[in-house]
Amino acid sequence: MTSIYKLSFSIGLLLFTFGNVLAQTMTKEQMLFLTPQWTGERFEDGRPKVADDVLERMKNVTIEEAWGVLRNEGYHNQFESGWQPLHDDVPVVGRALTVQYMPNRPDVSDQIKKKGKADGRIGNTNSWPIDMLVEGDVYVADAFGKIVNGTLIGDNLGNSIYAKSKNGVVFNASSRDMEGLSEIDGFNAFVRGWDPSFLTEVMLLSINTPIRIGAATVLPGDIVLAKREGIMFIPSHLAEKVVVTSEVVRLRDLFGITRLKEGKYTPGQIDNKWSEEIEKDFSDWLRSHIDELPVPKEQVKELLEKRMW
Secondary structure, eight states: HHHHHHHHHHHHHHHHHHHHHHHOOOHHHHHHHHHHOOOBOTTTTTTTTOOOHHHHHHTOOOHHHHHHHHHHTTTTTTTOOOEEESSSSSOOEEEEEEEEEEEEEEEHHHHHHHHHHHTTTOOGGGHHHHHHHTTTTTEEETTOOTTOOOOOOHHHHHHHHHHHHHHHHEEESSOHHHHTTTTTTTEEEEEEESSSOOOOOOEEEEEEEEEETEEEEETOOOOEEEEEEEEEEEEGGGHHOOOOOOOHHHHHHHHHHHHHTTTEEEEEESSSSHHHHHHHHHHHHHTTTTTTTSSSSHHHHHHHEEEEE
């Protein structure tokens, strides 16, 4: 590498990093660069906007089904476990709005706050991401696993989050006011722990940039699928494939169990690759039971039309 090339590379890297710090977010061009496989609708800042319909259908996807699809696509680092959720039985599904917190460093923190004030941001820095939330978002934050003095929200901010997003949060950190948060109907928080302390010695570095949540890499616009077992962070361009695959598996399982109970096929026939005769029977069964199936009618019609299995 020549000296001039090294210098150009270093300057480019510095500008990329410095620009992110000052703006607390990526430019639209940077967002497009990191998510080129997403071809659908985007927010104004370039963050992928997976359709509401896909989010609704995603609620029925199991962690194992999502893991299997991502694994087959070569994505091996999208799951993280070890959470202490506010509720075990309230899944959180939505588009990630990512936030990076770091241990406080006064010189950097002061610059962030000055830029935020100049941009019209209001209040403490941990409220800035909340102001950006829209319905369907999930506030996903990495605060380096801090528990004591790492409580990113209490019940006041929790109520604001739910009012804006109608959704929950995922924090690689802690929260406080468990009792108050638990009274927000429909809200859930996947956190590393609970603590009565206040947030101190933590600074916000960036919003809607790539972050690490444990073993997983998370990009803005990824789909969060948080359930009791843990959390899958699904790349936006694979969200619909995850949903469709789950629906096909659900329907095939239901068909197989039904036919086994009827004695029409043997376990060996159902547990192995299906013959053309069984595949045709499955298609006919879908058509004749379309109003009774646990998958929306329009999706079943699309599955039949495109033969998505």
